[in-house]
Amino acid sequence: LAKTTQPISMDSYEGQEVNITCSHNNIATNDYITWYQQFPSQGPRFIIQGYKTKVTNEVASLFIPADRKSSTLSLPRVSLSDTAVYYCLAGYSTLTFGKGTMLLVSP
């Protein structure tokens, strides 16, 4: 089962690019990497999912190196509304969200 490790918290300022890295050293061959965002008193919301190299959608990019032992969620030009908890999941065997990364965006 792929266990993930990500920073507990990160700080940024409006307009900056934020990169949150997740470590998943024992990721299995078939495992995808998925990121979710959660605001207070709400359920998590799907952001992006990928298997290798780079995936981009309208809100974020996901970078996965060739060895797939880590991945980086990139949020371009963050705003105050991006303040939230971000969860990285690897694989599907257990839906382990854990504590995620608390991103605080300041003016």
Added chain:
Amino acid sequence: KAGVTQTPRYLIKTRGQQVTLSCSPISGHRSVSWYQQTPGQGLQFLFEYFSETQRNKGNFPGRFSGRQFSNSRSEMNVSTLELGDSALYLCASSFNYRLAGGTGELFFGEGSRLTVL
């Protein structure tokens, strides 16, 4: 279309009682999973159902149970409540069983906040 609906949104129970929480998935979604969220432990997986069958179970005691009905609606039950069961219980649905190797897109409800006194 309507999102995932969880009822009740808030409830207060006392130790030793039991509680049943309900989750109505998005129309057409057949997979439902449940989670417990607390400040200390984060968001932890409880169980997952697809086609009325439990497919996966997290590391929780047997006091936590669930089921899924033929219309995909799901309920979870916690018996003999303890103070530590106070938490936000979240339900998520997806159209099909998760893609091999990935979670796919899970759609979460707003949760049921349980307080045990």
